[in-house]
Amino acid sequence: MAKRAILILSLFLIGDIYFYQAIITITQNPLFHIGYWLIDLLLIAGIISIVFIRRAGDSVQRFIAVLITAMLLLFVPKLFSFPILLAEDIVRLFRSFPARSIYVSEATLAIGGVIFLVIVFGLTRGKHFYKVRKETIYFPDLPEAFDGFTITQLSDIHSGSWSDTKGVQKGIDLANDQNSDLLLFTGDLVNNMASEMDPWIVSFTKLKAPYGKYAVLGNHDYGDYIKWESSAAKDANLRRLKEIHAEMGFKLLLNETVTIAKQGQSIALIGVENWGKSGFHQYGDLKKATANIPDDSFKLLMSHDPSHWDEVTIHKQHVHLTLAGHTHGMQFGIELFGFKWSPIQYFYKQWAGLYTKDGKYLYVNRGFGYHGLKGRVGMWPEITVLTLKRTTDNTADIMLETNLPDQMATRKSYIRQD
Known part of the structure; x- marks a missing residue:
């Protein structure tokens, strides 16, 4: 289980770093930047606590459910956006790394938003x-x-x-x-x-x-x-x-x-x-x-x-x-x-x-x-x-x-x- 958790965390961090590039391309407001990483740190702390604190009970199960929900809402939209930003980096590589395109970053955020809404549907209407x-x-x-x-x-x-x-x-x-x-x-x-x-x-x-x-x-x-x-x-x-x-x-x-x-x-x-x-x-x-x-x-x-x-x-x-x-x-x-x-x-x-x-x-x-x-x-x-x-x-x-x-x-x- 620990190995799987490490793999999930690694994918999460890679997606996070790339998605963050779109955030800083669109806005330079430090409050957005701090809030972005603060949410991630809280989620990572929750994942680590589940891996290393082995306890049973309804409260722990509820916490796991909340953690899974948060990971889906935050991680999956970033994962779908990752290929777009990676493709942009490949193009930038052959063009001596110019600044990121604000249009590509906006498209990335838009796709992430659509995926986010699909997940919200699944968490509300999808259960039935x-x-x-x-x-x-x-x-x-x-x-x-x-x-x-x-x-x-x-x-x-x-x-x-x-x-x-x-x-x-x-x-x-x-x-x-x-x-x-x-x-x-x-x-x-x-x-x-x-x-x-x-x-x-x-x-x-x-x-x-x-x-x-x-x-x-x-x-x-x-x-x-x-x-x-x-x-x-x-x-x-x-x-x-x-x-x-x-x-x-x-x-x-x-x-x-x-x-x-x-x-x-x-x-x-x-x-x-x-x-x-x-x-x-x-x-x-x-x-x-x-x-x-x-x-x-x-x-x-x-x-x-x-x-x-x-x-x-x-x-x-x-x-x-x-x-x-x-x-x-x-x-x-x-x-x-x-x-x-x-x-x-x-x-x-x-x-x-x-x-x-x-x-x-x-x-x-x-x-x-x-x-x-x-x-x-x-x-x-x-x-x-x-x-x-x-x-x-x-x-x-x-x-x-x-x-x-x-x-x-x-x-x-x-x-x-x-």
Whole structure:
């Protein structure tokens, strides 16, 4: 963590120094100059305190949230402005370094201002700017009765972060409007405590799906990130969280499998507890969950952390489709015209959207709620709708080579030839 903090600080300082050049080109007022660096020093002091002062608690988490928000507002606009000033310096290099152009500096500040406003939108309206993302996935061995079967996936609710009742209801209504056959929730119902969900139980009870609602636990659901007065209190919190799932009408799968039946055929729905790499707890037990499933069953797995797919699932028995969440897309990134980027991709190979390898699929939901950063910028909250389709003899399987960020696999597309 210390190395990452140093890298972030280095980028911050480089962006700061360049952006400051635009400031002093436009104004020579010393109050602006002093204020500019004073704000930076306070932010840097906050970052250093988080790295070297290791304490838990709600107050520390609130401080981290404020710090992240401040970094986005101050750092990101400067980062986007940096290439403009760097390009100007390259031109100045070949012209014996004349004075900076006031027009370039004004353009730099204007671009920084636009980015600043985009971030403000993300921190205010973006937290409930829900997007429905749809994928159709084809399988040669999908039972015929499930051809066209639809699944709505929600993930990472993080109810402890919410304050806008209308905003949350907007997302619930949108999820219901998809009219999917099955509704699956892939973990992180709360930030830390089961009581965070109390104001929202009735609302989530209204989610409907004819073939049922199922859920698994995420890393935050165990209460591992706050200090409890006793182990008994922590255990009681987890028991209460499990009860809340039942009160909302969700069947919580704890390293177990249920059968989803339709017209005399069935698929296996598997749910494991949280399993993650890089210090996250590994409560999930795929072997236990699949112990009694026939090898030729069509298998659908819910596992909160996508690293479980990469580290465990694809190396075990054939699981056709895994649904995960956890990453939130870092709640910050860019998705435009097929281009997708977020800092989270430097920590997770699979972090948002659909992935495939060896005929096995993974879908990573970007999250319904938010945590840490009190909003979303570019990585909008997501409601996923997946349609399962069965391939037939008159289906042409065309492989489209796609250079995914993790360089793992190709994306399949199918064209019907009647």
